[in-house]
Amino acid sequence: MSELCNGPLVPHLCQPSVVELVADCSRCLGLCCVLLPFARSAEFAFDKAAGETCRHLAADHRCGIHARLREKGMRGCAAYDCFGAGQSVTGTGRVEHFRLVEQVHEIAWYLGDAAGRGADVAGLVEEAEALAVAAHPSSALVEDLRSRVAPVLREVARAARASYASPLSAAGADLVAADLRREDLRGADLRGALLIEADLRGVDLTDADLLGADLRGADLRDAQASAALFVTRRQLGSVQVRPGDEGTPRRLRR
Known part of the structure; x- marks a missing residue:
């Protein structure tokens, strides 16, 4: 697994680097509060369309009710995590690619688990690294990566339960x-x-x-x-x- 320490997407195994898998809202523009939709339910107190700014987002891009999300009926927000994609696209001016980058970071998170179980995922990690910082990631590229990561994750799980x-x-x-x-x-x-x-x-x-x-x-x-x-x-x-x-x-x- 030592070769994975040359890549940034396995911070639990190696030293942290430029591509992070832990969200830091202080370096984001509240993208999840604007770009993501949600519907009134047990998880959310009201409807919000994609691209509509949440009524609780403050001028400093912070949630105005962060400490009271659950009591205000916003359990979905309390549970949400972007795997570090928010600060990544904010810092690199790729806000329009937030949702795609988030998917790549999530895939990378699972690859970290696979690496921790001894799977040879160095090549896939390199691909995820490149796609996570790409200027113009596409849904086709993300789905292609996902399709090749999926059988690796299944094999890791199969070996674990064997x-x-x-x-x-x-x-x-x-x-x-x-x-x-x-x-x-x-x-x-x-x-x-x-x-x-x-x-x-x-x-x-x-x-x-x-x-x-x-x-x-x-x-x-x-x-x-x-x-x-x-x-x-x-x-x-x-x-x-x-x-x-x-x-x-x-x-x-x-």
Whole structure:
């Protein structure tokens, strides 16, 4: 993995550099508060169209209710994370490419997990680095990269669960409000599963594939997710109760 330290998209393995995967709102223009749409729901208190400035965005490009987002009905904003794309496009004058760059940064985040599991992703990391800073990234290039990263991530997850006799296979499953406290979720395939308001208190998620799993409102109190796969800040930001520090993946610890 040492060759990955020549690239900037794996800061948990190497020294930080110019392409960052951790959002820094102080160096952004509040792009998520302007460019992204949302609809009135349990996550948002009102409708907002893409390109419309959120009513709570202040003149200094900061959220005027940041400390009270959840009580104001803006749980979706509290959970949101751009993987560092906001400050990247702001600092390089590529604001119009925010959403594409955000996707590249998210892909790079998952490649960091794959690298941490010993996968040879150096070439893909280099491609992601180049695309993340490209003057004119295109959706076609992003989708091409995603299509080649996807099987690598699947193989990493398959290898992780190979040591378990019969891991739970629940990719895309509807587990809304399910009580999973007695389930053995080590090595489980929970990719894309609906775990909204699920009870995951005290469960062991070691080697579980959580890529794209919807954890909104889930209770992860005392859960062991430090070695779970493909967990993001968005997911942990959306849960009702987070796991403790020791149960949280190292690069997501506060």
